[in-house]
Amino acid sequence: MPRNVLILGGTSEAYDLASALVDRPQMRVISSLAGRTGNPRRPAGEVRIGGFGGSQGLTTYLRDNHIDAVVDCTHPFASRMGWNAARGCTAAGVPLLRLERPAWIRQEGDLWDEWDDWSQAVALVSARSRRVLMAVGRHEIEPFASLDHVWFLIRSVEPPDPMPPFAKAEILLARGPFTPESERALLTAHHIDTIVCKNSGGPTDAKLLAARDLGVRVVIKNRPPRPETPKAASVAEALCWLGCQPGD
Numbered sequence: 001m002p003r004n005v006l007i008l009g010g011t012s013e014a015y016d017l018a019s020a021l022v023d024r025p026q027m028r029v030i031s032s033l034a035g036r037t038g039n040p041r042r043p044a045g046e047v048r049i050g051g052f053g054g055s056q057g058l059t060t061y062l063r064d065n066h067i068d069a070v071v072d073c074t075h076p077f078a079s080r081m082g083w084n085a086a087r088g089c090t091a092a093g094v095p096l097l098r099l100e101r102p103a104w105i106r107q108e109g110d111l112w113d114e115w116d117d118w119s120q121a122v123a124l125v126s127a128r129s130r131r132v133l134m135a136v137g138r139h140e141i142e143p144f145a146s147l148d149h150v151w152f153l154i155r156s157v158e159p160p161d162p163m164p165p166f167a168k169a170e171i172l173l174a175r176g177p178f179t180p181e182s183e184r185a186l187l188t189a190h191h192i193d194t195i196v197c198k199n200s201g202g203p204t205d206a207k208l209l210a211a212r213d214l215g216v217r218v219v220i221k222n223r224p225p226r227p228e229t230p231k232a233a234s235v236a237e238a239l240c241w242l243g244c245q246p247g248d
């Protein structure tokens with residue numbers, strides 16, 4: 001069993017893994033956060049905040065802190081850290097596990113258009129959408145601002161700053177989780193014909209269920225490529241890779 005474990009965090013899986021490891025004797029657990037949000041929720045145990053300075057910075061950190069194992073629990077769309085982790089761990093000779101929630105899979109009745117880059121998404125929306133719920137990060141809406149013939153409902157936890165120059169848009173400040181009922185009500189009240197989102201995955205998503213029920217189109221971003229590393233789909237699998245039992 002490794003003694004010093006570094007968790008690359010920013011997701012609920014990272015919090016759950018830190019909580020599951022923190023009280024184990026002979027194990028030091030350090031959670032790392034990027035430091036993007038002002039007042040982040042603190043994981044259990046030791047926490048460090050801020051970038052490492054690329055893969056070389058990570059290698060130095062791993063050596064200086066005698067890290068024996070790294071679990072990359074960063075968000076499925078935070079791929080830069082994943083590539084840095086693979087390079088940094090290889091250079092330091094430290095084993096790396098990728099803990100990633102399974103992607104959502106298209107079900108019968110889903111009207112999905114899948115895409116890999118923003119220009120594809122803009123073209124898909126431009127061609128067939130008139131009233132769109134934007135459920136992507138507030139820093140990712142800018143490419144859609146050129147679509148003057150489309151009305152956007154931009155849902156975000158914090159207001160976009162700066163707000164891109166949309167011709168027709170409304171901001172809805174809201175933090176999930178949402179329910180299928182509230183999502184159905186929202187889509188109906190605003191006559192939404194398209195949702196733009198990313199395939200973040202995890203438990204069944206309320207907006208996707210509501211979209212399936214109402215026949216709303218979903219323009220959904222595929223996950224970016226990731227390095228080949230051992231993978232776990234749950235905290236229990238990650239504990240197993242670390243040589244721990246859930247109840248130890």
Ligand SMILES: NC(=O)c1ccc[n+]([C@@H]2O[C@H](COP(=O)([O-])OP(=O)(O)OC[C@H]3O[C@@H](n4cnc5c(N)ncnc54)[C@H](OP(=O)(O)O)[C@@H]3O)[C@@H](O)[C@H]2O)c1
Pocket residue numbers: 008009010011032033034036049050051052053054055057073074075077078079080081082084137
């Ligand atoms: N992208 C999303 O949709 C999304 C959604 C929810 C949560 N998050 C979380 O927000 C954080 C930043 O996301 P991003 O998309 O900007 O990531 P990214 O593009 O993969 O990473 C950009 C840079 O941020 C630093 N970084 C990222 N995660 C870090 C961590 N856990 N600890 C220390 N440094 C980290 C690294 O800087 P250095 O090169 O200097 O080491 C990395 O090169 C991630 O931790 C992610 O889990 C992202």
